Amino acid sequence: MRALAWFLGLFAAALVAIALFTYPAWLLLHPHFDFPFHRIGERIGMLALLAGFLLVARRLGVADRTSLGYGSARREFVREMLIGLALGAVTMLALVGIMTELGLLDWTQAAGVGALGLVKLVLLRLSSGLAVALIEETFLRGAMLTAIERESGTRAAILLTALLYSATHFFARFHIPPEQVTAWSGLDLLAGTLQSFAHPLSIADAFLCLLAVGVVLGRVRAATGNIAACIGLHAGWVWVMLVTHAISQPVETTPLRFLLSRFDGFVGWLVLAWTVVIGVGLSRFYAKR
Secondary structure: OHHHHHHHHHHHHHHHHHHHHHHHHHHHHOOOOOOOHHHHHHHHHHHHHHHHHHHHHHHOOOOOOOOOOOOOOHHHHHHHHHHHHHHHHHHHHHHHHHHHHOOOEEOHHHHHOOHHHHHHHHHHHHHHHHHHHHHHHHHHHHHHHHHHHHHHOHHHHHHHHHHHHHHHOOOOOOOOOHHHOOOOHHHHHHHHHOHHHHOHHHHHHHHHHHHHHHHHHHHHHHHHOOOHHHHHHHHHHHHHHHHHHHHOEEOOOOHHHHHOOOOOOOOOHHHHHHHHHHHHHHHHHHHHO
């Protein structure tokens, strides 16, 4: 598990960087720029993660295109990514339809968006979905899965990357007002970022749901040998989910409210069941391809 240890150490180092360097960076920047303290911490964590990723990828021998999941020809890669994007969007739209039929979503606020606003929203959320999928899939189903697979086999690589994929979604946004910033605020920011893990039962449904999503994406990566389909599927799911978040909200009074998590009002027991169902179909589809 040497490869897993390296990647876990990378995440730990990024969190430590947030705790140690956010306050000094805030002292340098805040007199000249009105950057929120938490935003500075986020950027420091991202920079530390990026720098560490480049070093770890080279250390483990997964910095080449094939190991990162980009080994197929460009035209083939784009084609498979677009197919995945369509499949991701369609399967998530079907789930949103099920949520609506069950009375889980209130679409009242969608009426005020307008046609032009909706088009703009859809395009912006598509770009966000693609960016998220590109970064996460390159890191997890690209470098990390390849490194672990070489040491411990495909099944272990799929499960371990899925666990880390799920866990990273619970880094909470914790805001500290400028007037409350002190020399210890970096530690406060770190504690606030990890606060969701202090109450594991409250996030159990969302955690298991995202774990299942990670397993499905890992199986697709193993079946195809690259991350093109993973990027497409991931982007399609995030795309529809972000649009749904923007123009709807959970219905709090329905008896079926427990099917949607309290974490984000979307992922939860219903999405977990749907992920298992479509995961079987996607695994078979990509195994044949």
